[in-house]
Amino acid sequence: MAGKSGREISATPKGGITKILSWEGALILVFIAVIILGKSISPNYTLNNVLREMQKYLPEIFMMFGMGFILVLGDIDISVGSIVCLCATLTCIAANAGVPFILAALLCILIGTCCGMLNGFLATKFTELPTMIITLGTQIIFRGIAEMSLGSGGSVSYKNSKDIAVLAKKIGPFPISFFLVIILGVVMITVLSRTTFGRKLYAIGSNKTASYYAGIKVQRTRFLCYTILGTLAGLCALFLLSALYGANTTTGQGFEMEVIAMCVFGGIATTGGKGNLIGGLIAAFIIVCLRIALGQINMNTQLILVIIGAMLIVSVLIPQIKNALMPKKQKV
Template sequence: MAGKSGRSINNVPENPMKHIIFSWEGILVILFILVNIFCASFSEFYNMKSVLRQMPVYLAEVFMMFPMAYILVLGEIDISVGAIVCLSATLSCMVCNTNAPFIVVVLTALVVGALCGAVNGFILTRFKELPPMIVTLATQIIFRGIAEVTLGAGGSIAITNTDGFRAIGGKVGNIPYILFLVLILGVLFAIFLGKSTFGRRTYAIGTNRVAAYYAGVHVEKIRFIIYTVMGLMSGLCAVFLVSSSYGANTTTGNGFEMDAIAMAVFGGISSTGGKGNLAGGIISAFIIVCLRVGLGQKNVNAQVILLIIGVLLVAAVALPNIIGDVKKAVAMKKN
C-alpha cells in the first residue's frame, strides 16, 4: 500500500504466537516451568505426587487473591483479610464444637467473612473521603481483636469433631478437592472480570472513578459488592485452613493479605487500578505455591522464602517499566 509520501507500507499482521509468548502471562508460564525445574533439581523429594500432597496447605490463600484482584483493579487495597480469616476460623471452630451440622459450621465461616467484608464496604462507601488502607488497617485490628478476646487466655481452639473438615480435605486419586475448587472459581472470577458488564465497570472505576460515575456506573454499589465478596472468600479460605490444621489461634491468617496482594500484582494486576487480568494472577499463584512446596521440602527458612517472593514481586513491578524503556530506546535509535 502506498502512502501520500509515495513510500510503500507493508501491512504485516503481528505474529499471534510472538504476542502470546512475550505477553506477561506468557512470561509467567515460562517462569512457572523454570520454577518447577529449579525445585526438582533443588529437592530430591519434589515431584507431582509430593506437590499435590502438600499443595492444600498453601492453596487456601489463593481464594483471597481472586477478589483482591478486583479491589486492586479498583485502585484500592484491603489489608484486613488475614484478620477476617482468623475471626471466621475461630467462630466456625466454636460452632463445630457445639456438635452443629457441618453445613452450619461452613455457613458460619462464610457469613462471618461476608459480614466483615460488608463492614469494610459500608464504611468505605459511606465515608468516601477515607482511604481504604487506613479503614482496612483499623478493621484488621478490630477483627483480630475480637478473635483474640473470643479465644481467651489460651489463644487457640481445637475442633473436637473433624469428620466434616476431613471430608472436604479429601482427594480424587492424588488430586485434592481444593485444587478443583480453586481452578473452577479462578475461571469464573477471570471470566466475570474480563467479559462481564460488572467487570468492565470495575475497570472503568479503577481508570477514572469520576468519569465512571458520570457515565452512569453505580460506583459505590460495585465497591460494596467487591468488598463483601472479599470477606466471603476470606471465610472460604478459613474453612479450608481449618480442614488442614483442625483448629485456629490468634496468629491464624497472619500475612495472608500480603500473599494475596503479591499473587495478584505478580500476575500483572496494576496496583494503581484499571489494568491487568486474572489469568496472570492464577499462574503467579501456582508459581508461589510450587516455590513454597519445593523450598519447604529442604527446610528453607520461611523468612528466606518470603524474601524470594519479595524479590519476584519487585521484579514484576519493575520489569514492565524496564521493557517499556528498552522499547523506547530501540524506537529512538531506529528513527
C-alpha cells in the same frame, strides 16, 4: 449524520493477542522454570507430593481472585487475613459447642461475608477515607474480636476432626480445594474479562469520576467487590481449618500481603484499571510451587520469603526498566 470529511476509522482489533499475553506468557515460562528447578533440586518433587503439600496454600488462592477485583477497582483490603482468623475462630468455637458441621461451614462463609460487607459499607459511605485506612482499622478490629473470643488460651482446636477432614479429601492426587481453585478461577477470570461487571471494575479503576458520569453505579460495585472478597475469605478459612484443625490469634497473619503479592506479581497494578486474574492465578501457582520446592530441600522458611519478596520487587521493576530502555511513542 454523516461525517463531513468522510474519514474512515478502523475497527479491526490489532493482533493484540501476543501483546496481551506477553506478561502471562512470561509467567508461564517462569512457572515451567520453577517446576524444572523443583525437580532438579528435590527428589521428592513429584505430582503427588506437591499436591499434598499444596493443600495448606490453596485456600489463600481463593482470596486472590477477590483481591484481584479490589485491586483492579483501585482499592485495597488489608483486613482479609484477620477475616480469615475471625471466621476460623468463631467456626471452631461454634462447632465445638455442638453446631452441626454443615451449619458451621455456612456460618464460616457467612461471617466472612459480613466482614466484607462492613468493609464495603465503610468504603462506600465514607468515600473520603482511603481504603487503606479503613481496612487497617477493620484488620485490627476483626482480629481483636477473634482474640476476645479465644480468651486467655489464645487458641482453639476443632474437636470433631472427622467432620472437617471431609474438606481435605482428594480425588485422585488432587485435593478438593484444587478443583475449587480451578472452578473459582474460571468463573472469576470470565467475569473480569468478559462481562459488563468486569468492564465496570476496569473503568472505575482507571477513572472513577468519568465512570460515575457515564452512569456506572460506582459505590454499589465497590460494595459488591468487598463483600465478595469477604465471602472468599470465609471460604479460605473453612479450608484452612481442614488443614490446620484449629485456629489461634495468629491465624491468617500476613495473608493479605501474600495475596496482594500474588496479584501484583501476576500483573495487577495497585493503582487500578490494569491486569487480569489469569496472571494472578499463574503467579499464585508459581509462588506456591516454589515454596514447596524450597521447603523440600529444607531451606529456611524465612529465606524462602526473602526470595519471594525479591521476586515481587523484580517483577514490578521489569516494566519500568523496559520503559526506560524502549521509550514509547507519545503524542505531546
